[in-house]
Amino acid sequence: MVLTRRQMLQAAVAAGMPFAMGASSVKRRPPTSSTPFQVPMPIPAVLRPSHRSATTDYYDLDIQTARAEILRGRPVPVITFNGKFPGPTIHAHAGRRTIVRQHNKLSEEANVHLHGGVVSQDNDGLPMDVIAPGTSRTYVYPNSQVAASLWYHDHAHHLESEHVYRGLAGFYLLSDAHEQRLSLPEGPYDVPIMIRDAELAPDGSLVYDEDDFFGRTTILVNGKPQPYFRVAARKYRFRLLNGANLRPFELNLSTGDEFVQIGSDRGLLETPWRTTMIPLSPAERADVIVDFSRYPLGTQVVLRNSLFATDTTTDVMRFDVVRPAPDRSRIPERLATLPLLQAPSVTRKFTLLMDPAQMMGTINGKPFDMNRIDTVVKYGASEVWEITNINTDGAPHNFHVHLVDFRVLDINGRPPDPGQTGLKDTVRVMPGETVRILTTFDFQYTGTYVYHCHMMDHSSMGLMAQLRIDK
Numbered sequence: 001m002v003l004t005r006r007q008m009l010q011a012a013v014a015a016g017m018p019f020a021m022g023a024s025s026v027k028r029r030p031p032t033s034s035t036p037f038q039v040p041m042p043i044p045a046v047l048r049p050s051h052r053s054a055t056t057d058y059y060d061l062d063i064q065t066a067r068a069e070i071l072r073g074r075p076v077p078v079i080t081f082n083g084k085f086p087g088p089t090i091h092a093h094a095g096r097r098t099i100v101r102q103h104n105k106l107s108e109e110a111n112v113h114l115h116g117g118v119v120s121q122d123n124d125g126l127p128m129d130v131i132a133p134g135t136s137r138t139y140v141y142p143n144s145q146v147a148a149s150l151w152y153h154d155h156a157h158h159l160e161s162e163h164v165y166r167g168l169a170g171f172y173l174l175s176d177a178h179e180q181r182l183s184l185p186e187g188p189y190d191v192p193i194m195i196r197d198a199e200l201a202p203d204g205s206l207v208y209d210e211d212d213f214f215g216r217t218t219i220l221v222n223g224k225p226q227p228y229f230r231v232a233a234r235k236y237r238f239r240l241l242n243g244a245n246l247r248p249f250e251l252n253l254s255t256g257d258e259f260v261q262i263g264s265d266r267g268l269l270e271t272p273w274r275t276t277m278i279p280l281s282p283a284e285r286a287d288v289i290v291d292f293s294r295y296p297l298g299t300q301v302v303l304r305n306s307l308f309a310t311d312t313t314t315d316v317m318r319f320d321v322v323r324p325a326p327d328r329s330r331i332p333e334r335l336a337t338l339p340l341l342q343a344p345s346v347t348r349k350f351t352l353l354m355d356p357a358q359m360m361g362t363i364n365g366k367p368f369d370m371n372r373i374d375t376v377v378k379y380g381a382s383e384v385w386e387i388t389n390i391n392t393d394g395a396p397h398n399f400h401v402h403l404v405d406f407r408v409l410d411i412n413g414r415p416p417d418p419g420q421t422g423l424k425d426t427v428r429v430m431p432g433e434t435v436r437i438l439t440t441f442d443f444q445y446t447g448t449y450v451y452h453c454h455m456m457d458h459s460s461m462g463l464m465a466q467l468r469i470d471k
């Protein structure tokens with residue numbers, strides 16, 4: 001009998017092997033896995049507005065198939081915004097509106113969700129609110145929130161997972177006057193880095209095999225496998241985004257040196273957090289400063305992953321320190337003032353489960369149903385949500401709520417690391433963990449939104465539910 005990878009994993013789990021052990025028992029090196037650090041890391045191009053008014057920047061994006069060289073010299077089909085893999089970066093500024101007209105040139109539905117955006121229900125790109133093939137849709141983003149590293153991606157239900165996997169994702173970097181006054185590294189020294197995994201066929205094309213965590217053994221950074229990036233011996237700000245469908249990362253530097261984390265999902269931390277390890281589950285962001293002035297020219301510093309890491313998923317990318325450069329940027333000891341936590345009036349409990357035998361994900365025992373509202377919240381209410389990963393096979397989850405940001409109170413009763421104490425919209429929930437978050441539902445809008453696991457294979461298989469905020 002030939003076992004599928006899934007059956008092998010289930011056998012490993014039944015034998016009491018933890019998830020990570022399961023990984024090593026079934027891992028295989030795909031024929032295309034290449035030597036790391038052979039290609040430069042591209043920086044996604046910044047999208048230019050189609051036009052500007054006194055209050056608004058207008059953009060046009062085509063959702064279209066295209067070809068990309070994931071492996072050098074082998075163009076393969078991908079699904080893109082404007083033909084770019086990953087999509088172009090949108091720059092936005094608080095107080096100025098962004099309006100994006102999306103043209104769906106695919107032969108199937110798609111839509112666009114601004115992850116982390118405080119936007120009305122009609123502009124949120126909810127799973128059932130899709131752009132029919134051959135039509136256009138305009139999304140309005142008011143940008144009335146603090147500076148943050150956001151991103152946009154497809155969210156059409158049952159399609160989002162494969163669409164994002166094949167390339168429908170890009171950065172949306174929102175700045176504001178406060179952030180600009182801080183003298184953080186900027187311009188060419190402020191670099192978005194989207195990290196994900198993929199399974200590549202021998203011809204270099206993307207293989208999408210639903211929920212196949214262990215098959216995705218190639219790490220891509222801004223669309224290229226384990227690239228290198230030439231840096232000056234000075235401070236850089238990196239906007240780290242986990243753009244993977246399933247894979248959580250724990251990132252470190254090969255020198256053992258610290259990152260200075262200055263921000264998380266929804267903006268700056270109150271104070272910089274010096275740490276040697278950055279955890280990043282799918283859709284989470286971490287803004288970090290790395291100071292390369294501490295290294296002699298010629299130094300190579302590898303960004304590494306230590307979570308569920310195998311021989312091909314340990315090295316993420318390499319920074320090569322190649323030139324001196326002046327540096328007037330600084331890292332203030334006070335970055336932001338976060339809103340005070342409000343006393344909660346409601347506590348709710350949520351269990352997250354992915355049942356691989358049924359290929360079904362559930363929250364509180366129920367798979368997603370567009371005709372069911374699972375949670376009704378009063379506008380302005382402060383609530384604690386207690387989220388438990390009840391998978392017993394070692395599968396990690398995470399938890400994302402649209403519209404709002406939240407604060408992580410504790411993880412299994414222990415306070416989170418300082419890097420997790422800022423404004424969050426996605427939080428990792430490892431097997432057996434219970435994470436308590438607190439939010440006040442006063443984000444300008446009422447209406448229906450969703451909350452879900454952001455391991456997109458899981459959400460597309462039902463690990464999602466609906467929230468209605470009532471006046």
Ligand SMILES: [Cu+2]
Pocket residue numbers: 352354396397398453454455458459463
């Ligand atoms: Cu999940």
